[in-house]
Amino acid sequence: MRKYTLPLFFALLASAPAQAAPNPRLQIPSFSGLAQKATESVTITLDPALLGLAVKFLDGNDPQDAATKEALKGLQGIYVRSYTFDRDSAYQQADIDAVRTQLAAPGWNRMVETHSRKTHANVDIYIMLDNHQAIGLALIASEPRQFTIVNIVGAIDLDKLHKLEGQFGVPKLDSDASKPAPAPRK
Amino acid sequence: MNDGAADSLDEHLDRARSGERAALAILVQAHQRCVYSLALRMLGTRDLAEDLTQEVFMQMNGNLSAIESNRHLGFWLRRVTSNRAIDQLRRRARVQMTSLDQEPELFGVEADTDPLLQRHVQALLAELSPPARAVLLLRYQEDLDPVEIARTLDMPLNTVKSHLKRSLQSMREKTIGMPPVRWEDSST
Amino acid sequence: MSHDIESRLHSALRPVAPSDEFSQRLLRRIVLRPVVQPEVRRIGAGGRHPLAWWLTASLAATLILAVGVHQHLQQQRLQQSGLEARREVMEALRMTSQKLNLAYEAVKSQSTSLTDEQSGA
Numbered sequence: 001m002r003k004y005t006l007p008l009f010f011a012l013l014a015s016a017p018a019q020a021a022p023n024p025r026l027q028i029p030s031f032s033g034l035a036q037k038a039t040e041s042v043t044i045t046l047d048p049a050l051l052g053l054a055v056k057f058l059d060g061n062d063p064q065d066a067a068t069k070e071a072l073k074g075l076q077g078i079y080v081r082s083y084t085f086d087r088d089s090a091y092q093q094a095d096i097d098a099v100r101t102q103l104a105a106p107g108w109n110r111m112v113e114t115h116s117r118k119t120h121a122n123v124d125i126y127i128m129l130d131n132h133q134a135i136g137l138a139l140i141a142s143e144p145r146q147f148t149i150v151n152i153v154g155a156i157d158l159d160k161l162h163k164l165e166g167q168f169g170v171p172k173l174d175s176d177a178s179k180p181a182p183a184p185r186k
Numbered sequence: 187m188n189d190g191a192a193d194s195l196d197e198h199l200d201r202a203r204s205g206e207r208a209a210l211a212i213l214v215q216a217h218q219r220c221v222y223s224l225a226l227r228m229l230g231t232r233d234l235a236e237d238l239t240q241e242v243f244m245q246m247n248g249n250l251s252a253i254e255s256n257r258h259l260g261f262w263l264r265r266v267t268s269n270r271a272i273d274q275l276r277r278r279a280r281v282q283m284t285s286l287d288q289e290p291e292l293f294g295v296e297a298d299t300d301p302l303l304q305r306h307v308q309a310l311l312a313e314l315s316p317p318a319r320a321v322l323l324l325r326y327q328e329d330l331d332p333v334e335i336a337r338t339l340d341m342p343l344n345t346v347k348s349h350l351k352r353s354l355q356s357m358r359e360k361t362i363g364m365p366p367v368r369w370e371d372s373s374t
Numbered sequence: 375m376s377h378d379i380e381s382r383l384h385s386a387l388r389p390v391a392p393s394d395e396f397s398q399r400l401l402r403r404i405v406l407r408p409v410v411q412p413e414v415r416r417i418g419a420g421g422r423h424p425l426a427w428w429l430t431a432s433l434a435a436t437l438i439l440a441v442g443v444h445q446h447l448q449q450q451r452l453q454q455s456g457l458e459a460r461r462e463v464m465e466a467l468r469m470t471s472q473k474l475n476l477a478y479e480a481v482k483s484q485s486t487s488l489t490d491e492q493s494g495a
Contacts, residue, residue: 042465042469044462044465044466046459046462046463046466050455050459050462051459051463053452053455053456053459054456054459054460054462054463056456057456057457057459057460058460058463064464068463068464068467071467072463078463078466078467080465080466080469080470082469112477112481114476114477114480114481114484115480116476116479116480116483117483118479118483119476119479119480121476121480123473123474123476123477123480125474125477139470139473139474141473141476141477143476148469148473150466150469150470150473152470207405210404210405211401211404211405214400214401214404214405215397215401218391218392218397218400219389219390219391219392220389222389222390222391222392222396223387223389223390226390227387227390235392236392236396236400239392239396239400240400240403240404243400243404244403244404247404300385300386303382303385303386304386306382306386307382307383307386307387322383322387323387325383326380326383326384326386326387327387327388327389329384354379354380357379357382357383358379361379361382
């Protein structure tokens with residue numbers, strides 16, 4: 001069995017063409033209609049000021065906090081919207097299209113498209129590059145009863161993200177660019 | 187005060203401005219009689235006069251840099267004492283001047299002063315408004331001329347003259363029948 | 375006549391010396407104090423209107439207290455905001471890693487299937 005590690009979009013960074021980098025910050029809709037139907041909503045908006053404040057309250061002596069602190073360095077913002085429903089198909093893919101449209105614009109590179117037959121989850125991961133340096137990440141995860149949008153703005157450091165392994169359940173990353181690209185989604 | 191003494195006080199003022207405590211003490215001693223007398227005759231009681239005197243010298247202590255000369259200091263002390271006393275009197279009910287019989291030392295009567303005269307003067311001061319009282323004291327206690335009084339109290343010259351005229355008239359009415367004052371003997 | 379009256383007034387209004395005790399007290403207070411302008415205020419008949427003194431002192435005390443309370447509340451709010459921001463950061467990274475894991479699992483699952491197909495062929 002060929003062991004497949006998850007480099008995914010990170011391993012392809014070296015070969016990905018450098019493009020002019022517009023704003024990596026996504027304009028995320030309010031989703032007010034969906035929020036009313038959802039049984040659980042998560043809205044996280046961490047701009048540079050709040051990130052800076054959060055860092056001050058991270059304990060450097062705690063391993064998790066210390067790894068988080070390192071991962072946050074260079075980041076300008078973290079934006080999360082997540083909605084959970086009590087039944088399948090409570091939302092439409094069209095509801096998320098306003099975000100996908102932005103990710104089709106120049107600057108964004110779709111690095112991963114995955115579909116799990118087991119969980120019926122689709123996860124798309126996009127990266128924005130500037131001079132071969134990741135300056136933005138967008139993740140859209142849609143599952144039968146939940147969808148999540150994550151937008152991270154700033155200099156994403158592979159090594160630091162790698163060091164979060166085990167802290168939040170982040171899988172091992174292989175940043176070796178020689179690894180083959182993942183299989184395309186069916 | 188002769189010129190020599192005045193020059194000396196000017197020197198003390200310079201030294202007091204630069205922080206010399208002994209020089210400051212000399213200035214206080216030189217001017218405390220004037221300030222205390224004004225305060226006492228304006229306010230009517232020793233306690234009030236002592237408080238005001240202390241306040242005035244405290245204020246002086248903090249304003250020495252603005253005082254140009256000993257003469258200027260004298261002007262400043264009279265001005266501040268008079269104005270503060272007037273302010274106090276305006277805020278209080280009319281001060282009841284007690285008679286000499288009740289408080290013989292009320293106005294620090296000098297040993298050789300005619301007690302009857304003192305009584306008349308006390309009565310005169312008691313009936314005057316605070317500004318008029320200040321005018322009278324600056325004229326006859328401090329020997330200032332009307333122009334200097336007007337400058338000290340920031341009062342129109344005509345108003346000063348008017349106060350003086352009325353005060354003299356009142357004093358005249360009170361002292362009718364008294365023997366004339368002789369310059370060489372004031373202890374009658 | 376006028377001259378006579380003025381003479382009387384001059385005579386009666388000669389400057390009066392304060393008591394020796396007061397003079398000494400005055401010198402001690404003035405000379406020994408630092409050269410600032412503290413104003414001695416006696417409460418009651420001896421000084422300015424008593425209400426003004428108390429009002430000023432009360433206002434000053436209230437102001438100091440208000441500033442202190444405000445700073446304390448600000449500090450509390452800042453701490454709350456900081457802890458909330460920290461919580462949100464942890465939650466955001468947890469959710470991100472969870473979705474990354476989803477993608478990993480999906481890719482791993484596909485890779486396994488592909489390998490099984492190849493070996494079965």
